Amino acid sequence: MSILKTGGPGRFGGYGGQFVPETLVPCLLELEAARLAAEADPSFATELAHLQADYAGRPTPLYRARRLEAAWGPRSRIYLKREDLNHTGSHKLNNCLGQILLARRMGKQRIVAETGAGQHGVATATVCALMGLGCTVYMGATDVVRQAPNVARMRLLGAEILTVTAGSATLKDATSEAIRDWVTNVKDTHYIIGSTVGPHPYPTLVRDFQSVIGREARAQILEKEDSLPDRIIACVGGGSNAMGIFTGFLDDPVALFGVEAAGSDQGHSEALGRGTPGVLHGSYSYLVQDGDGQVIPAHSVAAGLDYPGVGPEHSHLRDSGRAVYLGVDDGEALDSCGECSRLEGIIPALESSHALAYCKKQLAEEGPGAEPLIIVNLSGRGDKDMAGLEAAAADGGATS
Amino acid sequence: MTELTRLTRELRDAGETALVPFLTAGYPDLETSRRLIAETAAAGCRILEIGVPFSDPVADGPAIQLASSKALAAGMTLGKALDLAAEARREHDLRVVLMGYLNPVLAYGPEKFAKACAAAGVAGVIVPDLPLEEAAGLRAVLAAGGVSLVDLVAPTSGDDRLAAYGASATGFLYLVSTTGVTGAGLGADIQSYVERVRRHTEVPLFVGFGISSPAAAAEVGAVADGAVVGSALLRLVDEAGDPDAAVAAVGAFLRETRAALAD
Numbered sequence: 087m088s089i090l091k092t093g094g095p096g097r098f099g100g101y102g103g104q105f106v107p108e109t110l111v112p113c114l115l116e117l118e119a120a121r122l123a124a125e126a127d128p129s130f131a132t133e134l135a136h137l138q139a140d141y142a143g144r145p146t147p148l149y150r151a152r153r154l155e156a157a158w159g160p161r162s163r164i165y166l167k168r169e170d171l172n173h174t175g176s177h178k179l180n181n182c183l184g185q186i187l188l189a190r191r192m193g194k195q196r197i198v199a200e201t202g203a204g205q206h207g208v209a210t211a212t213v214c215a216l217m218g219l220g221c222t223v224y225m226g227a228t229d230v231v232r233q234a235p236n237v238a239r240m241r242l243l244g245a246e247i248l249t250v251t252a253g254s255a256t257l258k259d260a261t262s263e264a265i266r267d268w269v270t271n272v273k274d275t276h277y278i279i280g281s282t283v284g285p286h287p288y289p290t291l292v293r294d295f296q297s298v299i300g301r302e303a304r305a306q307i308l309e310k311e312d313s314l315p316d317r318i319i320a321c322v323g324g325g326s327n328a329m330g331i332f333t334g335f336l337d338d339p340v341a342l343f344g345v346e347a348a349g350s351d352q353g354h355s356e357a358l359g360r361g362t363p364g365v366l367h368g369s370y371s372y373l374v375q376d377g378d379g380q381v382i383p384a385h386s387v388a389a390g391l392d393y394p395g396v397g398p399e400h401s402h403l404r405d406s407g408r409a410v411y412l413g414v415d416d417g418e419a420l421d422s423c424g425e426c427s428r429l430e431g432i433i434p435a436l437e438s439s440h441a442l443a444y445c446k447k448q449l450a451e452e453g454p455g456a457e458p459l460i461i462v463n464l465s466g467r468g469d470k471d472m473a474g475l476e477a478a479a480a481d482g483g484a485t486s
Numbered sequence: 487m488t489e490l491t492r493l494t495r496e497l498r499d500a501g502e503t504a505l506v507p508f509l510t511a512g513y514p515d516l517e518t519s520r521r522l523i524a525e526t527a528a529a530g531c532r533i534l535e536i537g538v539p540f541s542d543p544v545a546d547g548p549a550i551q552l553a554s555s556k557a558l559a560a561g562m563t564l565g566k567a568l569d570l571a572a573e574a575r576r577e578h579d580l581r582v583v584l585m586g587y588l589n590p591v592l593a594y595g596p597e598k599f600a601k602a603c604a605a606a607g608v609a610g611v612i613v614p615d616l617p618l619e620e621a622a623g624l625r626a627v628l629a630a631g632g633v634s635l636v637d638l639v640a641p642t643s644g645d646d647r648l649a650a651y652g653a654s655a656t657g658f659l660y661l662v663s664t665t666g667v668t669g670a671g672l673g674a675d676i677q678s679y680v681e682r683v684r685r686h687t688e689v690p691l692f693v694g695f696g697i698s699s700p701a702a703a704a705e706v707g708a709v710a711d712g713a714v715v716g717s718a719l720l721r722l723v724d725e726a727g728d729p730d731a732a733v734a735a736v737g738a739f740l741r742e743t744r745a746a747l748a749d
Contacts, residue, residue: 089596089623105588105615107545109640109665112647252551258542265544270666272642365589365615366542378563379593380541 090370096286099405101398104285106265106368113272118287120192130187137183138298141216142173146299148306148461153429154442159449161457163311166464167303167331170434176466177299177327178209182278184295186213189276196220196275200264202229202257202323203390203437204236205466206280211245213278221245224263227255229389236470254383257323257393261367281324282397285368289397293329300334303461311459317341319448320463321440322411323355323391325400327465332409341410344400345444347392348413353385357396358404358411371398387416387474388436390466418443420478423468435466436474490609490634490657493532493581494690494711503707503747506692507740508535508585508716510553511570512562518729519570522719525733527578529740534574535612535714538567538586545614547669549717552724564590564599572606583610583636583657597627604631610657612636618650625654638662641679645686652687658712659687663695669717672696672705680709700739700746707747715743 092100095118104114124130138144146168155164169177189197197214199221201207207223214221223240227249230237240247253259261279268277282289282296307315318335320328322344332342347355354360357372364373366381374382374394384394403409423439425446426432434442441462449456468475497504507526512519526534539554539562546554564586571582584603591599591613603611611628613621618637625635634657639648642665651659661683664673673679673696680691693706694714706713719736726732 089627090592091620091623103620104617105620106617107614107640107662108617108638108647109642109662111617111619112642112644253541253555262542262544266547266667269545270670272665364592365587367544368615373589375589375593377593378565379590380558381589 096290098399098402101369101371101401102286102289103370104368105365105370106285107269109269110272114285114287116192117188120188121287121291124188124191134184134187142179142183143171144298145302146171148303148310151430154426157425157429158446159456160454162449163459164445165307165461166432167299167461169299169327169463169465170432170438170467174209174212175469176205176209176435177296177330178206178280179212180298180330181280181292181295181326182209182213185276185278185291186217186219189219190217192276194274194276196222196271197278198222198264198267198275199278199280200224200257200260201280202260202392203388203435204229204233204240204470205390205435207245208236208239208243210278211240211243214245215243222248222267224248224250224260224267226257226260227251229256232474233389233470234473256384256389258381258384265367281326282329282399283324283367283369283395289369289399292326293333293399296326296330297333299327299330299463300332303331304334307461313459314338314340315461316458317343318461318463319343319345319441319445321345321391321437321465322358322396322400323347323393323437324395325397327463329397329399331463336408342403342408343444344409344411345440346411346413347386347388347440348415349385350416353383354413355384355386355391355393356413357394358400359413363401366395369398371401372396372404387419388440390435390437391440412444414440414443414447418447420475422446423475432464433468434464435468436471438463438465488609488632488634488656490581490583491689493609494658497532498690498711503710504533504692504712505531505703505740505744505747506533506535506712506714507531507719508537508714510537510539510550510557510720511567512539512557512560513553513720514556514723514732515560518732520573521729521733522723522736523570523574524578525737526740527580529737530744531740532579532581533583534580535583535585535716536567536571536574538564538584538590540587540590543587545667547667547717549669549720549724553720564594568602568606571608575607581609582607583612584608585612585614588613588615596624600627600631600633603628603633608633610634610636612638612660614638618647636660639683641665641673648683648686655687655689658690658692659683660714661691661693661710663693663697666695668695670696671698672702676706677709700743703743704746704749713747
């Protein structure tokens with residue numbers, strides 16, 4: 087017998103829940119009420135749609151990458167969902183635009199967020215500037231160094247960046263510190279969590295705001311190919327870009343592949359591939375942990391995937407078999423980043439490069455006769471990774 | 487009635503405000519941890535909270551975070567913390583409340599954990615990341631062995647939630663003094679907060695989080711039935727430099743605080 091509930095609001099199969107200190111529960115209930123009220127209010131959707139179109143630049147294109155097709159699978163068709171062209175350079179803004187409107191409805195004056203790659207931090211700082219709200223972003227010391235351009239962007243946007251040196255000094259520790267700030271300032275502060283993780287209602291809330299990716303991609307592929315894709319490939323850290331695109335195709339005969347970071351000999355971030363279920367940051371989901379239930383620091387060359395947990399809905403999709411999760415290591419991701427840059431003139435984020443690398447790998451396994459129609463979610467652009475990419479190239483030409 | 491319920495009521499009926507020290511198991515090391523536990527009993531405390539370290543303690547401030555990471559690095563586990571609790575119960579006049587995050591309990595196995603708590607004579611268990619809506623399962627398996635699941639309530643808890651907590655509470659109800667993490671300082675207007683909670687329950691009310699001095703404990707003791715002191719003790723241990731000094735500093739703090747509570 088499990089002591090955990092298996093149903094009810096915020097449960098995906100047995101995963102999810104609200105495992106947070108009591109101090110935060112009333113605030114989560116308030117957020118859930120605000121979410122449901124917004125859902126029922128047509129003016130909320132109208133305002134969000136306006137911001138998505140005129141501020142973020144949506145819809146993002148669905149682009150056919152013919153030179154990648156020629157290199158990786160001559161009979162394949164590979165489409166890239168260009169979330170890198172979203173304002174601020176990644177899919178993260180989709181969630182932040184929705185959440186900042188909710189924060190305003192709840193009368194919150196201040197926003198706190200965590201960030202790994204800095205993409206969510208930049209998107210949060212952006213919407214705070216837009217709405218005139220105070221913004222504090224927690225970022226691990228390791229990530230402050232490896233994603234320096236995004237730190238500078240956040241500062242320019244008026245956000246306060248607080249460096250976290252605890253633990254592995256990456257996304258996990260930044261998230262813990264953001265939660266501590268939120269517990270302390272809960273009355274006037276809204277926590278814009280950046281992925282489909284955390285306590286209910288966040289996994290649902292973030293998925294819903296990201297589902298615009300899948301809705302657009304489905305309509306676009308039907309228009310261009312008059313057919314659904316055979317498969318969707320997306321990288322998975324917390325899993326928000328993947329849930330955003332998967333949601334559009336859950337009820338279709340389309341294979342869904344989530345790509346986790348297999349990292350290197352320094353460690354990995356494969357919660358779904360190599361973890362076991364547990365509770366971190368408020369929800370029950372797969373987790374990289376030891377036999378005593380202590381969380382093991384993750385590793386990935388991509389700061390945005392460098393997280394030992396994963397969103398609870400992915401755990402459910404994994405167990406049900408609806409989606410399949412695999413790992414791609416640092417070297418494979420770096421290689422694909424270089425190939426996409428040189429062949430398509432698109433520099434993908436190292437996170438998104440994991441999805442590209444799996445696309446390549448699968449085509450190689452299937453052989454040159456395979457004719458799959460593929461959509462890869464290109465969740466963000468790689469400008470932020472330039473320092474790391476140059477270092478990797480100098481290290482032994484991983485990008486060549 | 488659980489053992490913890492009996493004891494906390496007995497103390498309340500005797501007019502004594504309980505001073506509950508919190509110590510992280512295995513901090514700064516196992517042997518000093520044993521000596522610190524003995525010192526709490528020697529200082530006259532009857533209830534002791536033993537903290538089970540977790541890698542990601544989101545409800546805790548810097549002092550308990552540091553103690554937790556050092557204890558983990560020195561090899562502390564939930565199993566070893568249970569051994570320490572059993573020893574404390576056996577060798578001293580102490581009732582032990584274990585405080586630990588949910589994930590190590592899940593990894594250990596909740597039923598096995600409940601049985602181990604009962605076997606170790608653990609009187610109560612506090613899980614800071616297990617609020618009301620998620621607590622029924624663990625509460626039931628612990629209750630089967632006569633162990634209380636001690637709930638935390640917060641200044642943000644509304645009357646409906648306080649009523650629900652009050653209805654299921656055994657042992658005592660733990661009032662988080664402030665919106666914040668452990669060790670950050672005492673919340674404002676403790677008196678009206680305690681009075682508000684008391685309207686919803688008969689169980690003794692213990693206040694914790696941010697009680698950093700004998701004076702702060704006395705302020706809490708004027709209205710509540712117990713005061714929990716954690717980060718302040720761990721800071722003393724951290725500053726002490728060696729085990730003898732740590733034990734002496736913790737003992738002196740507890741004696742002074744008990745005296746302040748008795749005034």
